[in-house]
Each structure stands twice: as structure tokens, then as C-alpha cells.
Amino acid sequence: METATQTAPGLVQMRKVNKYFGSHHVLRDIDLDIARGEVIVVVGPSGSGKSTLCRTMNGLERIDGGAIRIDDQSMPEEGRALAKLRSEVGMVFQQFNLFPNKTVLDNVTFAPIKVRGRPAREARAKAMDLLERFGVANQAGKFPVQLSGGQQQRVAIARALIMEPKLMLFDEATSALDPEMVRGVLEIMQQLARDGMTMVVVTHEMGFAKASADRVVFMDHGQIIETAPPQTFFGNPQSERARKFLSEVLRD
């Protein structure tokens, strides 16, 4: 599988990526290839650099060394080129980050209209399809504060998906949700994975990793310690640190 991704270039290529916050070395020599349609689940203790890794893939975090290529283009550093790349990479945040002064529908149609210049009618129809699919169509006229966390996150996923991204980044998308809301959001993510979306998922939900990941990436102290298919990673972790991490998160 590794050789196959090298001959046909993957969607994401990270080479020797390094990142510092001040003197804190948050990403250390990250090498990672992600094939089209692949679902990568990034796990690791908090502070291990998972979120930062995720955020470098749409340039929300600028890297200090190494290179990132997305769809065979190197990551633009600024301006319109970077904005264009971001419009093709969807991102879902832990805190949803819906626009509080816009209705649910306007949140979803905002980017197609303002970024792509699509006609409002077309954007609305497409948005309603997505909201329908995610079971929040009846909330279209409401404002985000009036929705539950789970509903807000589903709207946020719709807002990202309407741009038809080639890559979806989920940065702890279920971590801020009440327990009973988590499943609905995870089901949508699993559906996306089955539909062939290329996804990078930073999560603490080991169940999702087992069910939907093609590969699990285990990080600690800014390094990728281990990359393996979920059966291997959960059944037979190679590194001591991964074993320790798993024994802690799977205890309950």
C-alpha cells in the first residue's frame, strides 16, 4: 500500500514538517502521505500536536520547516492562492464556530455565494439538501444559539461540505458535545467516510477509529510514533508509548 501511494501521488504529502510555538517544538519531522479517499484518524495524548498537525493542512498554522503538498500543489503561503486552497479543504472545529449573526441557512450558503460567486438560489437548494440529509432542515431559519451542540456541529459539517472539498479536516469535532449528541455527529462522519471522502480526523473517539479509519496515526510530543491500520494499532501496538496511551484511554 505504501508503494502504491508513492507512484500515484497522494492527496496530501507532508515531508519533514516542523513547527514551533516560540521555543516549544510542536511538530517534529512529520512525514505523512494521505491517499485519495483515505480516512486518517489522529490520536494521542493532549498536547501531542494532533490539532496543530490538522491545522497545518489548510494553512491555519504556518509551518517553520519542511513541505506540505495538497493535490500535487505546494501549500501557498498567503493571499488568494491560500484562500483558494482553503475553499477546497473543509474544516470542522471543536467549538463549531458557526456565525452567530447569520441563520443556519445563511451560514451554509455563505461560502458558495461569497467565495465561489454561485447564485443564491442554487446555493440555497444545495444547502437545504445537505441540511435535510443531516436532519436539521427544520432548523434552517433559526440562529445557531437556538440549536443544540449536536445540531450546530451538523450544520458546521454542512457548511464545509457544500464547498465540495477534496479533503475534510475534523479537529476534535465531538469533544465539545454532550455525550448524547456525539453519536449523531459520528454517524455523519462515518457516512462521509463510506462515501469515499478523504478525511483527517483528530479525535478521542476510539470507536470511530476502529470502525472508520483506514489508518490510525499515533502522535506524542509532536512526533508521529506509529502509523497502522486500526486492527494492528489497537490489537498489537508496536511502541511502548502507544501501549501506555491505549491502556489509559481504553480503561473505561
Place this chain on the structure above:
Amino acid sequence: MTNSPIDRMFDPPGPRGRRAIRLASIVVIALLAGLAWLVLYRFGKSGGLDRQAWSIFESPNVIKLLGRALYATVRAALLAGLLALVWGTALALMRLSRHRWLRTAAAAYVEVTRSLPTLLVLYFTILVLPFYGLRLPIYGQLVLALTITNASMISEVLRASMLSIPAGQLEASLSLGLTRPRAFWYIILPQGFRAAMPALVAQLVYLLKGTTLGYVISYEELLYSAKLIGEYTNFILQSILVVTAVYLVLNIILSRVSIWIEQRLSLRGAAASSKGK
């Protein structure tokens, strides 16, 4: 009653607290009533409340003069308010720019103009601008001076409120493919305006009161006209009291409008919720 935000800030008073509050209320009301009586008594004793002293405000000429003065005040306040909002917004955005020189230049400009009294700026527009061949009508001079000083204040208010918008809003806008300037324009600025509404209204009230400085350059606004009427009729106190009432009404209107706007902004959510259910 217990739902008012002020009540929620304190423990509800007990029996002793309630007694103390009642006593304090009675004392304060008695003091205020006494003071009001004293003022009116002295004023009336010197003939201030006589029918004749107030009859000047029945004269059509005086009413016309006051009407024109009201128009002059409102006209200057409206244009200066509008320009100050526009220029203040531009300054706030410049101060949040990523370009260091733009940020520094805007910051320096704001620091200087913010600390200048409007009267000083007014003298500048009267005395210095003509020196450079720029001759504005007095209306323009007043509007310019008010715009310059108030725009800096407004820019500071807006800058602070935009900085208080959670970083996730900018990140979400950027990750949808908006460039940074457009993200600020479409997402951050509108939210900043909303958060800054009370402070902005306070600044606009301040600006409205600032039009009285037109007095110095013989711009015939309310205060200037009050003085004119007073000198002409010898009832200066009465005419000042009348324009005081006019200013009071103007500011009440301004705060009512702002409350109405704020309610509309939050009602939009409530209305949508009843529709969605």
C-alpha cells in the same frame, strides 16, 4: 422583577436590608423634592416663572429661529456622526491590519487626535486650514472637527469589540476560503458593531453635544440661538432652559432608537425560532 440583570447581581435583601432600603429611599426623595422646591421658589421669586417671561416662546420669529437652530444642530450631528462612523471603522480596520506600517500610522494618528479637545481641532480648522488655501464654510468646519475627534474614539471602541470576537470566527471564515480582508468585512466587523452598540451610541450622544462648540464659530446651532434670543429678549435663563429640554429630548430619541435597533437585532433570533417550531 427578580429577572432584571441588576437584581441577579446581588443576593435578595432580607428584612433588615429591606428596611434600610426603604429608609434610604424616603430620605433621598425628600432631599430631591426639597432641592427642586428651593430652585423653583428662588426662580419664581425673581419673576422667572412669570407668564411674560415665557411668552417670548410664543412669538413665531423665536419659534422659527429655534426651529432653524434645531435643524442646524441635527444636520451637523448627523453628517459628523456618519462620517465619524465611516472614518472610525476604517481606522479600526487599519489598526487590525497585518501590514505593520499601516497599523503604526493608524495608531499614531488615533493616539494624537484622540487626545485633542474638539475645540482645539476647531481652532485648527478655522485658523490653519485657510492658511493652506482650504476655506470651508462654518458648517463644514464644525463637521470636520467633530469627525476628527469622534472617529478616533469610535475606532478604539470598534477595535476593542472586534478583538473580543472569538478567534474561531476568523478561523472559520478563513477555512471557508475567504481572504483576510473579506473575512473581517463580512464576519468580524458586523459582530464587532453589534457588540459595540452601547458604547457607539454613547459616543454619538457625546458627538451631538459637541455641536454646541459651533457656538465659538457663530454656527447658529441651538446653544448659539439660545444666547441670541436671551440677549435680544433679556430672558437668557428661560431660553437656556428651553434648549436644555430640546437636548434632553434629542438624546432620549437617540437612545430610544438604539434600544430599538438592539431589540431588532436580538428579536430576529426569537422570531425565527417561533417560525421554525
